[in-house]
Amino acid sequence: MGATAPVLDLFLYRGRWQLGATTALYSDGHRYRxxxxxxxxxxxxxxxxxxxxxxxxxxxxxxxxxxxxxxQVDTTFVDIDSTVINWGKELLPHQLAEQxxxxxxxxxxxxxxxxxxxxxxVIDIFLDRIVPQFVSSNHFLTNCIRLLNNKSSxxxxxxxxxxxxxxxxxxxxxxxxxxxxxxxxxxxxxxxxAKAK
Numbered sequence: 592m593g594a595t596a597p598v599l600d601l602f603l604y605r606g607r608w609q610l611g612a613t614t615a616l617y618s619d620g621h622r623y624r625x626x627x628x629x630x631x632x633x634x635x636x637x638x639x640x641x642x643x644x645x646x647x648x649x650x651x652x653x654x655x656x657x658x659x660x661x662x663q664v665d666t667t668f669v670d671i672d673s674t675v676i677n678w679g680k681e682l683l684p685h686q687l688a689e690q691x692x693x694x695x696x697x698x699x700x701x702x703x704x705x706x707x708x709x710x711x712x713v714i715d716i717f718l719d720r721i722v723p724q725f726v727s728s729n730h731f732l733t734n735c736i737r738l739l740n741n742k743s744s745x746x747x748x749x750x751x752x753x754x755x756x757x758x759x760x761x762x763x764x765x766x767x768x769x770x771x772x773x774x775x776x777x778x779x780x781x782x783x784x785a786k787a788k
Contacts, residue, residue, distance in 0.1 A: 642707075646714050721751070
């Protein structure tokens with residue numbers, strides 16, 4: 592998400608708050624497919640994790656999914672859009688909102704300036720259906736690696752393919768810095784599970 596994101600829509604659908612833009616769904620409660628699939632895959636790691644950083648907060652779907660999985664992880668949500676941060680805090684059940692940290696900041700600046708180490712880092716950053724170019728840059732990814740707690744700490748990257756050639760370049764960039772453990776194919780969404788080399 593970004594300050595220049597398209598107009599955001601907030602929906603209540605079958606008891607779940609959804610956050611979307613023109614052609615993208617940024618959050619869908621406990622049914623947000625990219626994180627649901629990723630968290631199922633790294634369930635064992637999450638059970639052992641002390642903390643997690645989510646870059647691109649949405650409405651806090653990560654917290655809903657973890658609660659459904661009966662997993663408690665100290666989670667920090669970072670989003671550049673103050674409206675998204677405020678909605679996330681307001682719409683999560685009070686107990687869930689209170690046990691997590693909400694920071695309005697640019698993800699690039701956050702990972703370059705902070706020193707807290709994390710067991711899991713989730714990168715879920717979009718402008719509508721476009722992944723900003725910085726997300727796959729060496730500079731940004733190297734800063735994310737710097738914030739990983741140890742060699743077994745996981746990175747989860749949710750990426751939407753708009754151009755297959757570009758996706759090949761992104762995969763090559765990721766392979767230089769990470770050991771890619773698995774890629775979950777959700778159609779246009781590719782969810783990369785990786786560790787630092």
